Amino acid sequence: MASTIRVRATSSGETTEVQALIQHPMDSGFVKDAKGEIIPPHFIQQLTFEYDGKPVFVADWAGGVSKDPYVKFAFKGGKKGDDLKISWIDNKGATDSTTAKIQ
Amino acid sequence: MTTTDHRFSATRRLILQGAATVALIGLGNPWFGLAPAYAAANDKYPEEAFRQKSDAEAIKSLYGKTAEPSDKVKLDAPEIAENGAVVPVSVSTTLADVTSISFLVAENPVALVASYRIPAGTVPAIANRIKMAKTSNVIVVVEAGGKLYSATKNVKVTLGGCGG
Amino acid sequence: MKPRSAIHLVIAVLTLAALAFAAPSANAADAPDPVADAKAFKKFFTDKFPKVKLEDFVNGPYSMNEDLHRQWQEKEQFPPYEFSLEMGKEMFTKPFKNGKSYEDCFANKGIGVRQNYPTFDEKEGKVITLELALNRCREANGEAPFSYVKDEMAALTAYMAFTSRGKPFDIKIPNDPRALEAYQNGKRYFYTRRGQLNFSCATCHVQSPGERIRAEVLAPALGIMNAMPIYRSEWSGMGTTSRRFTTCNSQIRGVPLDPQDDEYRDLEYYLSYVSNGLPISGPGARP
Numbered sequence: 001m002a003s004t005i006r007v008r009a010t011s012s013g014e015t016t017e018v019q020a021l022i023q024h025p026m027d028s029g030f031v032k033d034a035k036g037e038i039i040p041p042h043f044i045q046q047l048t049f050e051y052d053g054k055p056v057f058v059a060d061w062a063g064g065v066s067k068d069p070y071v072k073f074a075f076k077g078g079k080k081g082d083d084l085k086i087s088w089i090d091n092k093g094a095t096d097s098t099t100a101k102i103q
Numbered sequence: 104m105t106t107t108d109h110r111f112s113a114t115r116r117l118i119l120q121g122a123a124t125v126a127l128i129g130l131g132n133p134w135f136g137l138a139p140a141y142a143a144a145n146d147k148y149p150e151e152a153f154r155q156k157s158d159a160e161a162i163k164s165l166y167g168k169t170a171e172p173s174d175k176v177k178l179d180a181p182e183i184a185e186n187g188a189v190v191p192v193s194v195s196t197t198l199a200d201v202t203s204i205s206f207l208v209a210e211n212p213v214a215l216v217a218s219y220r221i222p223a224g225t226v227p228a229i230a231n232r233i234k235m236a237k238t239s240n241v242i243v244v245v246e247a248g249g250k251l252y253s254a255t256k257n258v259k260v261t262l263g264g265c266g267g
Numbered sequence: 268m269k270p271r272s273a274i275h276l277v278i279a280v281l282t283l284a285a286l287a288f289a290a291p292s293a294n295a296a297d298a299p300d301p302v303a304d305a306k307a308f309k310k311f312f313t314d315k316f317p318k319v320k321l322e323d324f325v326n327g328p329y330s331m332n333e334d335l336h337r338q339w340q341e342k343e344q345f346p347p348y349e350f351s352l353e354m355g356k357e358m359f360t361k362p363f364k365n366g367k368s369y370e371d372c373f374a375n376k377g378i379g380v381r382q383n384y385p386t387f388d389e390k391e392g393k394v395i396t397l398e399l400a401l402n403r404c405r406e407a408n409g410e411a412p413f414s415y416v417k418d419e420m421a422a423l424t425a426y427m428a429f430t431s432r433g434k435p436f437d438i439k440i441p442n443d444p445r446a447l448e449a450y451q452n453g454k455r456y457f458y459t460r461r462g463q464l465n466f467s468c469a470t471c472h473v474q475s476p477g478e479r480i481r482a483e484v485l486a487p488a489l490g491i492m493n494a495m496p497i498y499r500s501e502w503s504g505m506g507t508t509s510r511r512f513t514t515c516n517s518q519i520r521g522v523p524l525d526p527q528d529d530e531y532r533d534l535e536y537y538l539s540y541v542s543n544g545l546p547i548s549g550p551g552a553r554p
Contacts, residue, residue, distance in 0.1 A: 261482030
């Protein structure tokens with residue numbers, strides 16, 4: 001199955017800007033469905049960005065983050081053509097990861 | 104969501120558990136009482152903080168200290184959220200030695216929305232999209248040089264009119 | 268000539284002249300004039316919102332309110348309809364069971380053609396919308412049609428809209444009385460009050476664009492089809508033109524028609540035509 005992670009990483013000068021959009025319901029566990037039953041919590045807990053084997057950004061998330069979550073940040077370093085690894089783990093233990101090339 | 108890499112997650116969990124155990128045993132202190140540098144490097148998911156109802160309790164659980172408002176922390180959030188489900192909120196700061204940034208929504212059932220670790224070399228500026236249950240203060244907390252700074256903005260959330 | 272006959276003659280001539288003058292204007296009032304309509308439609312909105320550029324009307328409420336505009340711009344950096352668009356692209360090129368694909372049903376393989384829909388099909392004598400054309404393509408190739416209001420149809424139209432982004436709406440009304448009638452039907456529907464709230468489409472989108480209905484900012488009718496299909500924050504998902512028309516009817520507490528009913532097709536025809544020249548901006552996002 002295709003990755004849930006979409007990344008755009010662009011290097012300009014000394015900095016690499018990263019934007020990520022991830023397909024995930026991010027159910028908080030506070031919302032009821034049409035039948036009045038609670039939709040169980042189902043959200044990404046940790047999202048990690050690694051460059052050159054080291055984490056450059058780590059997100060600790062829960063149900064307060066929007067569905068199909070988005071995040072943007074930047075780090076010093078990174079060259080065009082280098083790899084950026086992104087991975088997440090959710091509260092059900094599911095994971096996904098992908099490697100993107102810095103543009 | 105599919106589990107795509109079983110080996111990765113299992114190994115990761117072991118490492119996390121191992122590291123946490125060593126840290127606890129080795130130093131004999133609750134992890135949040137440690138020096139900022141260690142806290143930032145620690146891989147542990149702040150489960151306790153995500154259980155707190157109020158922003159004050161969540162901040163205490165995460166950082167073990169209170170934040171002072173600072174105009175060096177710039178919080179960008181709308182006046183009236185287009186929709187409480189997806190509110191774009193961002194922060195930037197001129198403070199040095201930032202190790203952590205967290206977003207909280209005071210009136211959410213769980214105040215802590217997201218907490219980000221900023222390793223050295225990462226720019227202390229983040230944009231993300233958060234949920235807001237109702238009109239509330241949005242608080243961003245920045246841990247810099249071992250101290251805690253914050254900025255707050257009140258964002259209105261309305262129920263849709265024609266959005267059936 | 269005797270004076271009385273002369274007077275009769277003069278009266279007769281004057282009456283005829285009066286009739287001659289009256290007749291053309293009476294006919295003009297009855298005869299649809301889409302060209303004049305479109306011009307008047309655009310003028311109404313550009314006069315009402317002199318600071319909004321013509322092409323920006325396609326962004327609906329985002330061109331009516333600065334706070335909303337900023338939130339929208341932030342989200343457009345990596346838009347919420349991204350996944351639907353991707354799915355649409357995959358679906359569009361994937362062959363049906365019989366080996367053909369959507370590419371075989373449209374001019375130019377379906378790329379960059381969205382701005383031509385709806386069209387008037389002279390063989391059938393009816394308006395064909397893009398959604399209808401897609402389902403007919405499926406049925407013609409032995410596939411079951413998709414629901415008009417759900418994700419697959421949204422994904423397909425999202426992809427087709429995307430390949431036409433920036434192209435101006437180019438709706439044609441052929442010289443066929445049935446086409447003119449369909450156009451008039453659509454216009455009539457647009458301006459007719461309905462539902463328990465007794466609103467017409469115009470009540471919100473012509474009389475009150477930029478103002479709020481409860482907490483929502485209303486979009487102008489000019490350019491209102493250009494962003495379709497849309498990801499609505501409120502639906503936390505995608506919606507097609509069919510979805511929007513049916514929910515709009517429900518919201519004013521009227522009974523919604525079936526998706527792709529004749530009246531909805533004619534309505535889409537009218538609304539698209541009067542926005543000719545404005546760029547396709549779909550897939551779009553809305554509150």
